[in-house]
Structures are given as C-alpha cells and as structure tokens.
Amino acid sequence: MxxxxxxxxxxxxxxxxxxxxxxxxxxxxxxxxxxxxxxxxxxxxxxxxxxxxxxxxxxxxxxxxxxxxxxxxxxxxxxxxxxxxxxxxxxxxxxxxxxWDDRVLDPFEIEDGWFEILLPSLELVMIEERIPINQRERARFTLKKLRLQDDDAILEQRQSWYDEFLNGEVTLSWLARKAPLIGRAVQRRLEDLDPATIADEQTHWRWFLEEDLTLKGLRRRAPRLAEAVDTALRRPDRRRARG
Incomplete structure (x- = not known):
C-alpha cells in the first residue's frame, strides 16, 4: 500500500x-x-x-x-x-x-514508507519502526487478510510488472508510475551503487533514471554500468526469506 x-x-x-x-x-x-x-x-x-x-x-x-x-x-x-x-x-x-471495513488500513490514512517490496523476491513487508504503534496491528491484519505479503497470485502480478522492466521493455519511470512500490525498491538498490561505477556514464545514468533509457538500452550503451545494475538487483534481501 x-x-x-x-x-x-x-x-x-x-x-x-x-x-x-x-x-x-x-x-x-x-x-x-x-x-x-x-x-x-x-x-x-x-x-x-x-x-x-x-x-x-x-x-x-x-x-x-x-x-x-x-x-x-x-x-x-x-x-x-x-x-x-x-x-x-x-x-x-x-x-x-x-x-473487514476499517480493520484494514485506509489508503487515505497510511503514509509512504510503511511498506516496502523486497528484491528479488517481490515480497511486501511492513517497516514496523515507521508505523505508529497504534497502527501496527492493523498493518499486520491488512497484510494477512488481503494476502499482500507473498500470496502466489499477487507475486505473479508483481513479477509481470518487474519483468517488463528487467527485460528492457519499459523505463524505470514507467515502472514507478504503474507499480510504485516495485519502482521504489529498484531505486533503493540503485542508491547503493558505487559512485565510481557511474562516474564515466553520467549522461546514460541520467537518461536511465529520468525517463528515456530502458535497461535494455543501458545494456547496449553502457554495458559495465548495466552489469552493475543487474548485479545490484539480483542481490538477495535478507530481511525476510519466503518459506
């Protein structure tokens, strides 16, 4: 959410x-x-x-x-x-x-940052320290009753959006508009890249972040940078492992 x-x-x-x-x-x-x-x-x-x-x-x-x-x-x-x-x-x-009514969190009342998508599993987790104490039980209830965390059907939906990005069919900006939690997960990974990796590819990097360049295009124009991006996106997030 x-x-x-x-x-x-x-x-x-x-x-x-x-x-x-x-x-x-x-x-x-x-x-x-x-x-x-x-x-x-x-x-x-x-x-x-x-x-x-x-x-x-x-x-x-x-x-x-x-x-x-x-x-x-x-x-x-x-x-x-x-x-x-x-x-x-x-x-x-x-x-x-x-x-379930207001036992489920209201999209008009939650705040950004309460939930995050983990890569590459695409599970949804609550970030407990960001959620007010009096809302945490509702957050857990919402994840459970709507099966938002790792239900097979919703993971398939997330994977479909994510695959379009990974396959270079759409830009990061497009992903962020259509599936913003996944877009934010990608952006968090990109923030961890070594600045030296980006230094010689500032133009391509800006195009990739802002709109014009897909991951496929980045692989073609700046292969070393694209390899670093691919490696960052594949790295497991150990905050939770499904199963």
Whole structure:
C-alpha cells in the first residue's frame, strides 16, 4: 500500500448519487447490499483518476478497477452513497477485503514508507519502526487478510510488472508510475551503487533514471554500468526469506 490523497467530491455527486441513493435507502430500509442501485458507477472514473488507476491496496495499475466501499454496504448502508467512503481497488482486492471495513488500513490514512517490496523476491513487508504503534496491528491484519505479503497470485502480478522492466521493455519511470512500490525498491538498490561505477556514464545514468533509457538500452550503451545494475538487483534481501 502507498499513500493516496483524499479526492474532491465531483460536482455532480450529490445530484447523481447521494440524493437519489439515500432516497432509495429510505424507501428500502431492509435492503440487502446486492439490491442497492449502483449509482456510484457514473463517478467511478473520477475515483480511478484520483488513484491514477492504481488499486488502493495492491498499489498496482489495474485495468478492471472497482469502487470499494471502505465501510461495507452490509455493515454501514448509510455510507453506500457517500463519496468519502469510496476507494479505488482491483476486483480481487475488493473481494478479499469483504466486510473487514476499517480493520484494514485506509489508503487515505497510511503514509509512504510503511511498506516496502523486497528484491528479488517481490515480497511486501511492513517497516514496523515507521508505523505508529497504534497502527501496527492493523498493518499486520491488512497484510494477512488481503494476502499482500507473498500470496502466489499477487507475486505473479508483481513479477509481470518487474519483468517488463528487467527485460528492457519499459523505463524505470514507467515502472514507478504503474507499480510504485516495485519502482521504489529498484531505486533503493540503485542508491547503493558505487559512485565510481557511474562516474564515466553520467549522461546514460541520467537518461536511465529520468525517463528515456530502458535497461535494455543501458545494456547496449553502457554495458559495465548495466552489469552493475543487474548485479545490484539480483542481490538477495535478507530481511525476510519466503518459506
């Protein structure tokens, strides 16, 4: 998970969603969640744009995002048509979250640095010393219930994004936009490179970091530097070993 800023309510939200939704609830006080009209769908694109089309829980770009009711409709029907209760999530994460509600960390309340991806395993770990004491149990609960740490399915998703970068199909900047936790993991490894390795390749290094040059391009134009990068990315992170 990464920090997401709270989003301004769309201008048409009250007219299109809140007012008709609450009117319907008043007429159907005992309605089950699946019966509630999905009036939030027309504003889903506003939510997706605010999250940069990245799931608020897995922190990866998703083609099939959904409107997650942070406080679920079954436990808090009065929040079903409230903008401040919506989060953008992949269908899989939305399903895993279910009715755990605020026992799961809120993407609007966490801070960057609470979680990190380890390389090359791509496991997600919480950085306990950065998380307030009163939030640590929720952080553990979130990792467990959403299976964010090392679930096979989510590791496959991370590997897919990471492989595109390693294979030189996309730039580091692109990776950081689509899967920011993986991008940050790569950047941390690059910070450990010996400055002498970079000294004679400053131009290529800048292109690689900022946008224009993929890892494939770096291998072609600055092979010694690329070899150092590859070596750094392969180095195991011993903070945790899966299994």
């Amino acid at each position: 990464i920090r997401n800023e709270r989003l301004p309510e769309p201008a048409s939200f009250d007219e299109e969603v809140r007012s008709p939704g609450n009117a319907w609830l008043a007429q159907h006080p005992d309605a089950q969640p699946e019966a509630m009209p999905a009036l939030w769908r027309p504003v889903a694109h506003h939510l997706a744009a605010g999250f940069k089309n990245r799931c608020g829980y897995s922190a990866m770009w998703t083609r099939r995002g959904t409107v997650d009711h942070y406080l679920s409709r079954s436990t808090h029907p009065e929040k079903a048509y409230e903008w401040d209760n919506y989060r953008f999530a992949s269908g899989e994460m939305n399903s895993r979250k279910g009715t």
